[in-house]
Amino acid sequence: MATVLFWNTDGKSLEREITQVCHTHGVDILIVAESPLEAVSFLPVLNANQRQIYTEPPNPSTRLKFFTRLPNDAVEIVLDEGGIAARNIRLPIGDPFLLIGVHLSSKMAYKDVDLALLSTRVNQLVGIAEGKVGHDRTVLVGDFNMDPFESGIVGSEGLHAVMDKRIARSAARTVLGRKCRFFYNPMWAIMGNPSLGPLGTLYYPSSTPVSYFWHTFDQVMVRPSLLDVFPENQIRIMTSINGTTLLRPNGRPHRRFSDHLPLLFKLEIEKQTQV
């Protein structure tokens, strides 16, 4: 089992909150964006009274930081470019998987069309990373600054991340003569669903005629090869940490923490151990 937490912390360190989540939920890999955390001061806090020690693996990314309690050499750098950081993860048990952290540019600076175009680059980089590691057991996680329904996420030239697992299982579809592989995006089912927690991961009320108010910019998506080890009922948009709510009384993210809510998921990767 690998437990992964992603959080865009909006420039805040949130050392105490992150430490509590890591300990309470047994986080194996922590990915943070817009984070001022420095290993030298954060790791002593994170590792206090812990038997499983977290480390910061070598990391060339300027937009994402990784911390892990997996054994040495479990996290291998595959590529880094812009806000894309690909790591091949080797757990002691189970097949390796490719974990790609994503932090694309803010909608404040980039228009929708810019982000959609940037998605084609992400798609290319995913393909390059999968070619380098020689498998496509790939998980994408991060702050895409796009909602699941935007063209950069669903489009065949972008991430091609679909809402239907059965379609994703068909692996690919041909668009204008080119075979385009799918991702499965479980965030479709979580977005706007009050029974599963908050309505998104970020609240931004635009003053323009079209405002969605809630956005699900923070997403996790997997290639079909990981569908059987990806328990969707274990995906959590977290709204509280050890009893401390991350929301204001009106149910929106409290900026004292971050404008984004943390995203937690698990991979039962040991189930892919060949017997």
Next chain:
Amino acid sequence: MSENLWGTLPKPDSVRTPLFLLREQAEILTEATQGVLVGTVTTIPQVGSNLDHYLKIIAPALNHYSFSVVNVSHGMTVYPVTVIDLAQSMGYEVRDEKTLKEILKKILSSEAVHKVVGGLLAQSRDAKPTKG
């Protein structure tokens, strides 16, 4: 003297709980691997009076990486218990200690669990010390 209405109460040492059996197997693993792997049992209280026990294999040389092998859950009457083979995602309903031992034997001696143990032993042998 007051009359004993309880009858002959069972002696605690005549009842071997699933927790006892799991701890026994945890210790056997630790001894058999000379401490390279450590068996542990974690108990998590569930809603109501249920208890959830997890038999885990810990690899100290791999930054205490843990692998959960089997989950046994039961209520206050102990039996029946539910056993889940976590390596192969298979569940069993067990009504007595004898059957529980048979199921545990089937799980712990399975090819799937032996493969995990073999993998963890080999990696522990080759592991570099963990940086702090």
